[in-house]
Every structure is written in structure tokens, then in C-alpha cells.
């Protein structure tokens with residue numbers, strides 16, 4: 146076996162948010178060893194250039210300094226002929242409170258390997274070791290370590306479970322797919338289908354851990370059974386950061402990093418799940434589903450990941466959209482929410498898609514491909530220009546599931562398709578070709594169904610939701626969010642002022658010349674405030690005109706805006722009392738789900 150690459154990481158100056166990292170490589174490339182840090186983290190499709198947070202970097206071999214040349218924004222090279230072993234030392238600034246990079250202060254430390262571990266080019270497939278050292282200057286703080294990175298059992302200095310010490314990874318790809326949390330987190334454990342699961346919660350909170358574990362267990366078991374036992378991971382960890390206001394998650398092969406509002410966690414004595422808690426369970430369910438869908442079943446474009454540049458695929462509607470469809474569905478199937486709540490969640494997704502005219506200009510396949518510059522870099526015009534491959538992708542999944550079920554009288558479903566993806570791609574490591582989902586759909590439901598799916602994915606026509614939902618006895622209706630007339634803007638309160646965040650294509654504000662960023666001063670001669678604007682609109686009729694004064698930059702401008710009847714763009718979804726027995730049987734099978742055979 147080739148010598149492992151050894152990293153050490155230590156909390157060096159928590160108040161300055163600095164980790165010290167070292168990397169020792171036994172056999173550097175004699176032609177000049179190159180190292181680089183990823184520019185993006187898998188699961189979050191945007192170039193983030195993590196190397197900008199490396200503060201200083203030096204190298205030494207045989208006790209002597211070795212000059213290092215910076216090649217580009219994320220790569221370094223040693224001179225030719227440097228003898229091994231060579232050690233790199235560098236400091237990483239970690240002060241991004243998100244699930245995507247690294248965060249360190251005297252209360253806790255969190256990092257993704259993509260932010261702290263340089264890759265040694267040409268050595269990515271060697272075994273890697275990380276010695277996670279106890280923090281300097283925090284003796285007795287009672288810190289522990291939570292990660293799904295396996296302990297280097299049987300090796301000198303091996304970490305114990307939740308301890309500092311030596312951890313192992315079989316490759317660089319594995320090394321950077323296990324985020325690490327250290328601090329005085331609260332810990333809970335449960336077992337799902339024989340696999341040990343842990344929940345670590347960092348940050349001040351009053352979470353009822355028993356309740357959370359009791360709710361997560363059936364969600365995880367439902368997913369393991371959907372894809373088929375045994376589960377692909379030997380252990381799973383939910384790393385959770387509780388803050389005042391925050392939301393986010395990132396999937397990994399045996400763990401997830403989550404950011405949530407502490408108010409969304411269950412509290413002692415809570416009976417009915419709050420909306421925030423249901424949303425948090427949906428987030429856990431979403432990231433857990435990725436354990437199969439995207440961490441193991443991958444687009445061919447991600448096999449392997451190329452971490453210093455964009456990796457383009459038109460398939461995120463399947464990897465994020467299907468995952469978004471299953472996240473809430475698994476809450477119903479596991480009995481965490483009832484049908485009425487599920488229909489409200491589905492209606493919300495339908496509404497989100499229908500609020501933006503971008504759905505008529507960009508397909509979900511295009512949205513996937515352009516994620517790097519559009520979905521992940523949204524601006525004031527995004528509702529007019531793009532569609533979300535999450536929400537519309539989830540609706541495509543719903544329609545595909547319901548049609549597969551209806552066409553086969555319940556014998557096949559999207560579950561069948563996911564199981565086939567798992568067996569052919571997840572278990573083999575073969576990536577899914579760009580047309581792979583259409584090919585599989587053709588196999589399961591015929592060429593006509595595949596062509597229909599392709600039209601939903603590559604087209605911009607309205608989705609046939611009414612027809613699809615009718616197959617399982619559900620009735621979709623549309624109404625305006627509010628009966629008051631509107632001018633086609635979204636505003637945000639900014640202190641005392643009311644600012645236009647978005648101007649919607651085709652609305653009367655756009656026709657009158659108002660722009661995103663304009664600060665509303667007065668409407669019909671009265672001071673513009675958030676509450677006042679809504680009240681004024683509620684008292685007026687469609688067809689009336691309003692005089693709006695607004696600042697653009699520091700210039701006062703005047704606009705005459707027509708008030709228009711609101712669009713019926715808010716979905717309502719109810720069970721159809723006249724649904725026949727066939728629809729009811731399909732609905733029952735849909736909500737129960739199919740386990741892998």
C-alpha cells in the first residue's frame with residue numbers, strides 16, 4: 146500500500162477564526178509537485194474560490210524551507226527534485242456561517258474539507274489521514290468531534306468516537322465529503338435499519354432531542370427501504386447548527402451539514418409539529434435522500450468531480466427536483482404529516498413555480514445547466530428570467546410518478562425508476578448520461594411516455610398539473626393571493642422606506658417605468674409605508690390609476706401606474722369527493738410507497 150497523505154488540522158486562534166493545517170506527502174512529483182484547493186463544493190453549484198481564505202503557505206523538506214510558486218488562484222507548485230517527505234503548512238481563515246465552507250470561533254469549529262485540505266495532484270487516489278488535534282488555548286473546554294469520517298481504527302493515535310485524533314479516508318474525494326464539527330454540541334443517537342445515526346446540534350437551543358430522534362428514525366428507515374437494504378453507509382451523522390435565523394443544508398455521502406433557526410427545532414412539550422419544525426424535518430429528509438440521489442447515483446458529468454471549474458449537467462431537475470419531491474412525500478409516508486398538510490406543501494410548490502414568468506422562458510434542463518451563473522447568482526430580474534430546477538423539478542417528478550402509476554395500474558412508479566437508478570448507477574458507480582433518465586423512462590413506460598417527459602423537462606409550456614393530480618383524485622384550483630388590485634412588484638421594507646425588490650414582466654409598474662431598487666416615497670400624495678401600501682391597494686379598484694413618487698439614486702421621479710386585477714396564481718389543492726375507486730386506489734399506493742424488492 147502506498148504511504149498515506151497525512152494532514153493535521155488544529156484550532157489555532159479561535160478568536161481570529163484561524164485553523165492551522167499541515168499536509169505531509171511522502172513522494173512528491175519529481176517534476177514539481179502541484180497542490181490545489183477546490184473552487185467549489187459538490188452540492189452547491191457555484192464557483193466560490195475557497196483558496197482566497199488561505200492566509201499564508203510554506204513548505205519544507207529535510208528540515209529546510211522549500212520555495213512555493215503560486216500558479217493561479219487556487220494552485221501552488223514546488224520546484225522539481227524536492228525530496229520526500231515534504232510538508233506544507235498553511236493557515237485558513239474560517240468565518241463563513243454557512244454549510245458550504247468553514248466557521249470558527251471560541252464556541253465551536255466547523256469545516257468542509259474543500260475549504261481546508263489541499264489536494265496533492267497525482268496522489269488523489271492514495272489513502273489519506275487527518276489528525277484532528279485538540280484546540281490550542283481551549284483546554285478543558287470540553288470539546289468533542291462529530292463527523293462521519295471513519296476513525297483510523299488500529300492505527301497509532303486513532304480517534305475514539307467523538308474524540309480528537311486520527312481519522313481516515315480512502316481518497317481525496319472521500320476526505321472532502323465528511324464535514325467536521327467540533328465543540329460542545331448536544332448529541333443524540335438512533336438506529337435505522339441497523340445503521341447507527343447521530344444528531345449533533347451546535348448553538349444555543351432547547352431542542353427536544355427525543356422527539357427529533359423519534360421523528361427522524363421512520364423517515365430514514367422509509368428511505369433505506371425505498372432503495373433497498375442494506376443502506377449504502379455504515380453510519381450517518383446530521384450536523385446541525387442552530388442560529389436565530391438561518392436555513393440551509395448540504396448533502397454528503399454519510400452525513401449532512403444543516404443550518405436552522407433554533408425556533409424550528411421541537412421544544413419540550415410540543416404536541417402538534419409547528420410549520421417550522423415540519424420544514425426542518427423536510428430539510429433533513431431532503432439531504433438524507435441525497436445519500437442515494439446525487440452522492441451515489443450521479444450525473445456522468447460529476448464522475449469524477451473536477452473541482453477547479455464548473456461541471457455542467459442538464460440533469461439537476463432529476464437530482465435536486467426528484468429529491469425535493471421525495472423530501473415531503475417521505476414525511477407523509479412515514480406518518481410525520483397528514484394528507485392535508487402534504488397537499489398544502491404541494492400547493493405551495495405549485496404556487497412558487499407559477500409566481501415567476503421565468504418558467505415560460507427557461508426549461509428545467511436549461512436551469513440545471515446554467516445553475517452556476519443563474520440559479521446560484523440570482524438578482525432582481527431572476528423571477529422574470531429563470532425557473533427553479535428544485536420546485537419545477539419536483540412537479541415534474543410528481544407528474545412522472547402519477548403517470549407511471551396510472552399507466553401501469555399501480556405496478557410501476559417513480560419508486561421503481563429510483564430503484565433502477567440505484568441498481569444500475571448508484572451501486573456500480575457508473576454516472577447517469579445526460580439522456581439517461583429519458584432512456585429509463587422509455588424502458589419503464591414506453592417511448593411515448595419518454596417523449597412526454599422530455600417535453601416537460603426541455604420545454605417551457607405549463608405543466609399538465611390538473612390532469613396529473615386528477616389521476617389520484619385531487620382537485621387543483623387557482624385563486625389570487627389577495628383580492629386587492631396590484632401593480633406587479635415585490636417590495637421590501639428597508640427601515641422606514643419601502644423599496645422595490647422585483648418588477649415583474651408584463652405588470653403595470655414595469656409599463657409605467659418603475660424599476661427594482663426604486664425607493665417609494667409617496668402614493669397618491671401620502672407617505673409610502675409597507676402597511677400603508679397594502680391598505681391603499683385594498684381600498685382601490687382594478688382600472689384605477691395611482692400617482693407614485695420614488696427615488697432612483699438621489700433623483701425624485703413621478704410615475705402614473707394603473708392598478709390591475711390580481712392574477713389567479715395561488716394554487717389550492719383538495720381531495721376530490723367524486724374521485725372514483727381507481728383514483729383512490731392509486732392515491733393509496735402513492736402515499737404508501739413501494740419498497741425495493
Ligand SMILES: [Zn+2]
Nearest residue numbers: 431435465468
Ligand atoms: Zn438538494
